[in-house]
Amino acid sequence: MDESTFRKEVADWMAARLSGRFACLKHRGGPGDEEAWPALRKEWEQEMAAGGWVGLGWPQAHGGRDLPLALQLAFHEEYVRAGGPGRIGHIGETLLAPTLIALGTPELQRRFLPGIREGREYWAQGYSEPGAGSDLAAITTRCWQDEDGNWRLQGQKVWTSLAHESDWIFVLARSTPGSAGREGLSFLLVPLDQPGIEIHPIRQMTGEAEFNSVFFDGAVTDADCIVGKPGEGWKVAMALLGFERGVSTLGQQMHFSHELQLLIDAARANGAARDPVIRQRIADAWIGLRGLRDNGLRMLEEDTGSTTVRPEALIYKYAWSNWHRALGELAMDVIGVAGDVRAGEDAGSDALRRLQQVFFFSRADTIYAGTNEIQLNIIAERGLGMPRG
Amino acid sequence: MSSLALNDEQRALRETVADFLAGHGNARKEADSDAGLWRSIAELGWAAVQVPEEFGGLGLGAVELALLMEEMGRSLARTPFFATVVLAQGALLHAAGEAARQRCLPALAEGTRSATxxxxxxxxxxxxSLTLHARRDGEGWRLEGESAQVLDGSSAELAYVAARVEGGDGVALFEVPADAAGLQRTALEVWDLTRPQAHWRFAGVSLDAAARLDVPGSAAAGLARAQALAMLQLAAEQVGGAAQCLALTTAYTAERVQFGRAVASFQAVKHRCAEMMVRIETARSVVRGVAARVAAASLDDAALAAEAAAARVLATEAYRYCAQEAIQLHGGVGFTWEYDPQMHFKRAQWASQWLGTPRLLREALAAQLLDAA
Known part of the structure; x- marks a missing residue:
């Protein structure tokens, strides 16, 4: 299909459907704003599913559309351009589903992919623990099989985004007693609504609670709810993280672009745009976004034949998270003392609310999914071949 | 969406250039090695990459030229390439009329003449900002004024000179032979020995009518476009220099042992090398992206100026950071004449001040972003 025709198709669909009762979702949701209308956003996910916009890159055999990369990128750009709300089904659609398609059994694929594709089942990610953050392999949550073969789990996961809105969680747990590090782990799929699981929200510095502690006390799941073999969990968990740098990257950049435009509008409105230092910093923000964009395009397009190390992919998380954090600081310097006052929920406060969210929530950007410090270690060791410390 | 991926020919070109310059680098050799290196580069056809085939060139574009420039920056090659190919050819391609291009470009593409x-x-x-004035003199022209710092000013055989035309005719582009009567050239003692400069005084230089190359009224816009494209190529060169700083630093710190372990194993050192890589690869991505869009002719003049400015700011900051960190992480030897970081430090400083400083480039971008009606 022709890309511009496809873009128009997306834009037309968004204009028609992101209206009426869904209109309040424009530019809402996503990291830093997950408390905005979660129930309505799930209905929106089903609207999208019915429109055929979930699983664009999945193989047709699994109910996807198998669209080429360029069209997937076009979709994400048009989606954000139209103000499409932050996705609540992305953990299932972009992380678990590709993992199941690559490493899951046909039975698991048949059981779980339709629920994700149709926007009926939502997923959370159970990796981090109180004692296993940057050192993820230090996981102590245990799992074992009962006599009937069912899996049982005991332990605690933490920083679990959207667990309170999810139906299922994929969990990395230790199945070999006495094992340590990357050995002896298994990757289990566990229903959240059961007596053996308690979900406690964690209030973050923004005052909201987007992530949780998830306690497993003899929680249970079916014998076949495991991806890979027992003991191969680390390999599966890492494969899943490999899908994280997917095509949604450029959609994220459209969000950033929208935030930068809000900042520019604010600076023009309150006169900060005349301050020579603010002008330099706004130009730098624009330049940095060009850097993210071309880096993202290079990451998605560059030949894979010439080298195994992809420097542009290695640096990407560090680059975008630090750019975003600096954007938040700049936003608050533009807003000035008015930034002290928490923005309301009314439509007239949309821009101020979003910019305040960028400032506060971006402090998490440089911590989750590999802290700045871990990212620099990875870049030095994998990208530059420097010795492990 | 133009692809950032290199094709097989482009990858082969990059490897050929890198191999050649690794064996023929002259940054530390006597100046008389420069002529030989330039001759070899010309024989390899690299001076012809961006010149259209109708003018005796290879008809390639910004992507190939950027690959060459990145390798030149890495090796700190001291050649007329930047002044002749990037600057002089660029001005001719974008600000000279058809007949002038036909007449002037083949010699520059062959590398038989050097220019600035x-x-x-x-x-x-x-x-x-132009400091030279042109005045009608019979059928021809007379140039007056000074240019305080001319790149390759002692070695270039030709200069392409932008001058303000007295009597309100705007800007004109002239070809001036370096040995023209009335032209006084004085070599300058510069810190960056790989970027020689000279002071030029035009004390009434007489030129015939054919020396004016532009189509009246079009030179200013053409020179602005040539300047933006030169900014992109300078950014490519800066990325190459920055990458070399990082390569020197990781190699040195891997060998240097203190406290019984390689200095490279200390996290404080690793993190700074990683930071260098982040800046280099970000700048490289933008250079690659802008070059691809230039090659695809998908940028209008305003977009080209903005995107080239982004590439230049990122590359300038990356090169300065990497050169400074290379000296620091080499320790004492980083401060010596014998080790290469000091040469990159000087080149990085040179490059930060030509073709627009980061501060000016940011302000120009801010005006586009903030001051529109």
């Missing part, structure tokens, strides 16, 4: 470009200080193309 004179704009305002620091290669500023804006009319208000």
């Amino acid at each position: 470009l004179i704009l305002g200080p620091g290669l500023d193309a804006r009319a208000g």
